[in-house]
Amino acid sequence: xxxxxxxxxxxxxxxxxxxxxxxxxxxxxxxxxxxxxxxxxxxxxxxxxxxxxxxxxxxxxxxxxxxxxxxxxxxxxxxxxxxxxxxxxxxxxxxxxxxxxxxxxxxxxxxxxxxxxxxxxxxxxxxxxxxxxxxxxxxxxxxxxxxxxxxxxxxxxxxxxxxxxxxxxxxxxxxxxxxxxxxxxxxxxxxxxxxxxxxxxxxxxxxxxxxxxxxxxxxxxxxxxxxxxxxxxxxxxxxxxxxxxxxxxxxxxxxxxxxxxxxxxxxxxxxxxxxxxxxxxxxxxxxxxxxxxxxxxxxxxxxxxxxxxxxxxxxxxxxxxxxxxxxxxxxxxxxxxxxxxxxxxxxxxxxxxxxxxxxxxxxxxxxxxxxxxxxxxxxxxx
Amino acid sequence: xxxxxxxxxxxxxxxxxxxxxxxxxxxxxxxxxxxxxxxxxxxxxxxxxxxxxxxxxxxxxxxxxxxxxxxxxxxxxxxxxxxxxxxxxxxxxxxxxxxxxxxxxxxxxxxxxxxxxxxxxxxxxxxxxxxxxxxxxxxxxxxxxxxxxxxxxxxxxxxxxxxxxxxxxxxxxxxxxxxxxxxxxxxxxxxxxxxxxxxxxxxxxxxxxxxxxxxxxxxxxxxxxxxxxxxxxxxxxxxxxxxxxxxxxxxxxxxxxxxxxxxxxxxxxxxxxxxxxxxxxxxxxxxxxxxxxxxxxxxxxxxxxxxxxxxxxxxxxxxxxxxxxxxxxxxxxxxxxxxxxxxxxxxxxxxxxxxxxxxxxxxxxxxxxxxxxxxxxxxxxxxxx
Numbered sequence: 017x018x019x020x021x022x023x024x025x026x027x028x029x030x031x032x033x034x035x036x037x038x039x040x041x042x043x044x045x046x047x048x049x050x051x052x053x054x055x056x057x058x059x060x061x062x063x064x065x066x067x068x069x070x071x072x073x074x075x076x077x078x079x080x081x082x083x084x085x086x087x088x089x090x091x092x093x094x095x096x097x098x099x100x101x102x103x104x105x106x107x108x109x110x111x112x113x114x115x116x117x118x119x120x121x122x123x124x125x126x127x128x129x130x131x132x133x134x135x136x137x138x139x140x141x142x143x144x145x146x147x148x149x150x151x152x153x154x155x156x157x158x159x160x161x162x163x164x165x166x167x168x169x170x171x172x173x174x175x176x177x178x179x180x181x182x183x184x185x186x187x188x189x190x191x192x193x194x195x196x197x198x199x200x201x202x203x204x205x206x207x208x209x210x211x212x213x214x215x216x217x218x219x220x221x222x223x224x225x226x227x228x229x230x231x232x233x234x235x236x237x238x239x240x241x242x243x244x245x246x247x248x249x250x251x252x253x254x255x256x257x258x259x260x261x262x263x264x265x266x267x268x269x270x271x272x273x274x275x276x277x278x279x280x281x282x283x284x285x286x287x288x289x290x291x292x293x294x295x296x297x298x299x300x301x302x303x304x305x306x307x308x309x310x311x312x313x314x315x316x317x318x319x320x321x322x323x324x325x326x327x328x329x330x331x332x333x334x335x336x337x338x339x340x341x342x343x344x345x346x347x348x349x350x351x352x353x354x355x356x357x358x359x360x361x362x363x364x365x366x367x368x369x370x371x372x373x374x375x376x377x378x379x380x381x382x383x384x385x386x387x388x389x390x391x392x393x394x395x396x397x398x
Numbered sequence: 399x400x401x402x403x404x405x406x407x408x409x410x411x412x413x414x415x416x417x418x419x420x421x422x423x424x425x426x427x428x429x430x431x432x433x434x435x436x437x438x439x440x441x442x443x444x445x446x447x448x449x450x451x452x453x454x455x456x457x458x459x460x461x462x463x464x465x466x467x468x469x470x471x472x473x474x475x476x477x478x479x480x481x482x483x484x485x486x487x488x489x490x491x492x493x494x495x496x497x498x499x500x501x502x503x504x505x506x507x508x509x510x511x512x513x514x515x516x517x518x519x520x521x522x523x524x525x526x527x528x529x530x531x532x533x534x535x536x537x538x539x540x541x542x543x544x545x546x547x548x549x550x551x552x553x554x555x556x557x558x559x560x561x562x563x564x565x566x567x568x569x570x571x572x573x574x575x576x577x578x579x580x581x582x583x584x585x586x587x588x589x590x591x592x593x594x595x596x597x598x599x600x601x602x603x604x605x606x607x608x609x610x611x612x613x614x615x616x617x618x619x620x621x622x623x624x625x626x627x628x629x630x631x632x633x634x635x636x637x638x639x640x641x642x643x644x645x646x647x648x649x650x651x652x653x654x655x656x657x658x659x660x661x662x663x664x665x666x667x668x669x670x671x672x673x674x675x676x677x678x679x680x681x682x683x684x685x686x687x688x689x690x691x692x693x694x695x696x697x698x699x700x701x702x703x704x705x706x707x708x709x710x711x712x713x714x715x716x717x718x719x720x721x722x723x724x725x726x727x728x729x730x731x732x733x734x735x736x737x738x739x740x741x742x743x744x745x746x747x748x749x750x751x752x753x754x755x756x757x758x759x760x761x762x763x764x765x766x767x768x769x770x771x772x773x774x775x776x777x778x779x780x781x782x783x
Contacts, residue, residue: 039651042683045691059689078646093686135645147640 018116022240022247023108023395024233025054026356026363030195031228031344034132040077040229044070044126045089047231055233055243057122059091063239066120068092069111071104071127073348075140078133090126100127103299104230104352105253105381105391111234112250121239126231129346137225137347144385150261157301157347158222160262160385162214165304167267169216172307176216178325179303180207183220183342185328186300190339192368198224199343207303221303226344230353246363248377252286252394254279262386273312273382273390280378280392289314293333295361295377299341299350305387306342309380310335313392333378334371337361351381351391362397407513409436409470412477413444416455416508424506425451430497432504433462440470446507453507464496464504477511518624520547520581523588524555527566527619535617536562541608543615544573549580559618575607575615588622599712610722613715643718653681656695661775664765666699666734668741677741679734699734701762701782705742706731707755728752732761732779745773748780755781 027050029035029043038046058064068090070083079085083099090097100107104127111123131137138156145151168174183202190199202220210220233243240247256275259265277289286292296315300306307321315332316324329335336342338357345353358377360366375398381391413434425448432446445460446453459465468476472491475481483505486492494501524545536559543557556571557564570576579587583602586592594616597603605612650658653669657680660667668677669692671685677696678685685692707730715722727749731742747755748764755761761779769775 036649037651039649039654039683042651042653045683075644078644078648088682088686089684091689093689130649133646133648139644143642143644148638 019118020237021112021115021234021250022237022244023250023355023359024057024122024235024240024244024247025051026230026232026359027051027054028195028230028353028356029228030197031226031346031353032198033225033227035130035227040072040128040130040227041085041089043227043229044086044128044231047126047229048089048091048124051124051126051231051233057233057235057243059095061096061120063121065091065095065122065124065233067096067098067111067114067123069098069100069107069123069125071100071107071125071348071352073101073129073140075143076129076131076134076137076346076348086126086128090124096120100125101348102389103381103383103391104349105355105379105393106255107352108232108234108250108355108393109253109255109391112253115234115236122233122235124231124233125352126229127349127352128229129348130227131225131346132227141347141385146260155262155385157385158217159214161302161305162217163262164267164308164386165214165216165302168304168308171268172311172319172321174304174307174322174325176208177204178307178322179216179221180204181325182300182303182306183207186336186339186342189337189369190343193338193343194367195228196339196343196345199339217302217304221342223301223341224344226346228345228349230345230349230356232356232359244363246365246397248359248362249396249398250393251396252280252282252284253392254281254283255389255391257389258384258387260384260388265386267386268308270308270312270387272387273309273380273392274314276390276392277313280394284394284396286394289378290316290332293376293378294371294374295337295358296333296335296380297338297340297354297357297377298336298380299354299382300336301341301347301350301382303342305382306336306340309382309387312390313378313380315378334361334374337366337369337371348383350383351379351393354381355379355393355395358393358395362395407474407478409440409442409473411514412474412511413442413455415511416446417453419508419511420453421506421509422451424503424508425453427451428503428507430464430500430503431460431462432500433459433465434473435459435465435467436470436473437467438469438471446504448507462496464494464498464500466492466494466501468492478513518585518589520551520553520584522625523585523622524553524566526622527557528564530619530622531564532617532620533562535614535619536564538562539614539618541575541611541614542571542573543611544570544576545584546570546576546578547581547584548578549582551581557615557618564618573607575605575609575611577603577605577612579603589624609712609725613720613722641717651683653683653692657681658771660697661773662769662771664700664763664769665697666743667695668698668734668737670694670696676739677737679737679741679743696736698736699732699743699763701760702732702734702737702743702779704730704747704755704757704759704761705733705740706757707747709752724749726752728755730755730761730779745776746778748778751781 070086072082107125114120141157190196207220210218254276256272258272358379361374377395379393434444545555556567668679669681673688711726713722728747760782763776
């Protein structure tokens with residue numbers, strides 16, 4: 017039987033539009049220092065942090081091997097150092113695997129991104145497309161999402177008002193989240209009159225350009241219980257990759273998300289996702305994704321997300337109590353921040369946004385155009 | 399391009415080369431005689447005799463166990479793999495009389511026939527250049543590239559490009575850059591058997607003059623096709639030239655930022671680890687060895703001594719402009735006054751010092767008059783005489 021793994025400490029910076037005062041190294045350094053204040057652990061192959069994982073992206077950082085300049089601040093100098101790109105939630109899976117297998121007792125994971133650094137984040141995501149055809153036609157993650165939004169709204173009947181309500185709710189929740197200081201509250205009218213980016217996606221439907229960093233320390237169960245009174249256990253995960261070419265996909269099928277969720281639920285022993293979680297944190301890069309991902313995860317039935325929005329999900333789990341990605345965090349940290357938020361809730365350290373008595377959480381991450389690659393992580397206080 | 403006509407594949411060569419192509423495993427323990435009646439122009443009669451693995455090819459038919467009859471053209475095509483032997487047999491293009499079992503074995507007697515290699519000469523490579531000009535590659539270009547091809551079969555040539563107009567002249571005439579190579583290496587590079595960069599870096603070819611011109615020269619001509627070298631028509635596949643560029647603004651933060659701002663005032667700042675006291679220049683947020691913030695700044699230099707230096711001959715071009723900096727240039731790790739161990743700063747040295755600079759020499763910075771807070775605020779370091 018593999019060892020159990022727990023999150024012992026989490027930390028994040030504020031997510032802001034343009035951090036002009038720090039290099040990304042120092043953003044991560046703030047996170048590292050905060051983590052080490054929370055738990056008393058050093059760097060060591062046995063009984064300490066035996067592996068450091070950096071979550072970063074070469075294109076956003078505009079340098080190859082984007083983890084290379086991070087080793088100093090990660091404490092990874094002369095240590096075991098790894099990098100995860102894609103969604104940061106993958107780093108949790110990577111780190112947990114190293115502990116489960118017995119290779120390491122504890123793992124440090126810190127990720128960063130400055131979406132403000134390049135002239136446009138869309139220029140960055142355009143580079144993920146192939147240089148022969150889909151890049152020159154001008155696809156980026158925003159324009160790709162436009163296609164999916166059109167297809168999904170037409171299938172689901174989700175209205176423009178409902179999309180606006182999602183943003184209003186996100187900003188309301190974000191007002192209690194100290195890490196999203198630049199997500200002011202808005203009205204349905206504000207959202208519905210905000211400029212159109214890619215029909216039907218409006219500016220306020222899109223997650224804000226964000227700079228920031230996030231981190232956590234994972235440890236084997238026996239070490240974790242010594243380090244903290246509030247370990248949050250990693251109880252299962254799943255991921256799933258859809259086609260690279262948008263034209264190959266059924267954009268409304270949610271195949272990849274359903275596949276990722278199914279794997280995670282099986283591993284975590286979850287039979288009814290509607291009742292299994294106190295906390296659900298999803299990576300809603302665009303407002304239409306909020307209902308779509310909830311349906312894919314089985315948090316509500318297919319075609320019922322509109323009702324969930326209108327009823328404010330009164331009887332279900334707390335969904336994006338943090339404000340979600342719509343309140344701001346960089347692309348490649350989506351699932352990582354969601355897991356950090358879930359862990360903070362289960363630790364009882366979520367401040368004004370704390371959900372009382374929360375014991376189980378689902379964290380969801382997604383990268384690639386129009387939901388190509390989904391990751392689901394299941395956390396529990398036992 | 400199809401130019402199979404130059405290739406001299408003959409029935410005489412196919413049978414004549416058989417003894418040198420014997421496959422020992424295929425003839426092991428075999429004893430038989432196979433006759434071949436090759437008809438039509440260029441034909442002939444042959445017998446392959448195998449005696450317990452010993453192979454002889456004789457002219458004429460001599461008590462064969464099996465005899466194959468085919469036209470010379472069909473037999474050449476079968477030998478070159480252009481015509482399938484079974485198809486040829488079932489369609490009546492070849493006839494077989496006698497013991498078919500022996501024929502089955504005969505397919506394993508010999509290793510594959512390779513037609514005589516086409517002769518590639520330096521003369522043909524340079525002589526065919528004017529007919530191979532790539533209009534896109536020479537557009538707007540004016541330059542002269544000399545080639546000194548040494549050794550057996552060598553020669554001297556100058557490729558002269560005048561605003562896109564290409565002439566290949568014998569002899570070396572006022573070249574901007576001259577490439578020296580022996581004939582065999584140059585043939586191998588032309589045929590793609592030898593990588594030009596590898597050949598250059600390993601000293602197999604020498605280049606003197608303007609390297610930038612040579613970068614353009616790679617695009618002057620279409621591929622050289624040796625006489626008879628390409629039998630199959632090859633589809634020309636497209637290559638898309640693209641530049642990847644996302645304009646960036648890199649925030650410098652309080653450590654690197656302090657260092658860069660210091661350059662404006664002709665000051666060099668290192669930061670000091672509060673624990674191990676080592677200096678870092680340029681400064682970084684932490685001391686990696688002690689895993690602590692290093693907030694204290696120390697002014698060092700600006701003079702120092704060369705700890706290690708190197709001359710670069712091949713500068714990588716700027717991807718946006720395609721321009722390369724001037725080479726050769728010499729750069730050094732400089733131990734600034736006030737620093738110790740390997741607390742060194744990288745910078746360029748004055749090109750005038752290239753021949754004399756050595757480890758241990760004292761150097762001082764030459765400041766740019768117009769300083770903006772960047773690495774070029776120091777033009778270079780120079781020797782203190």
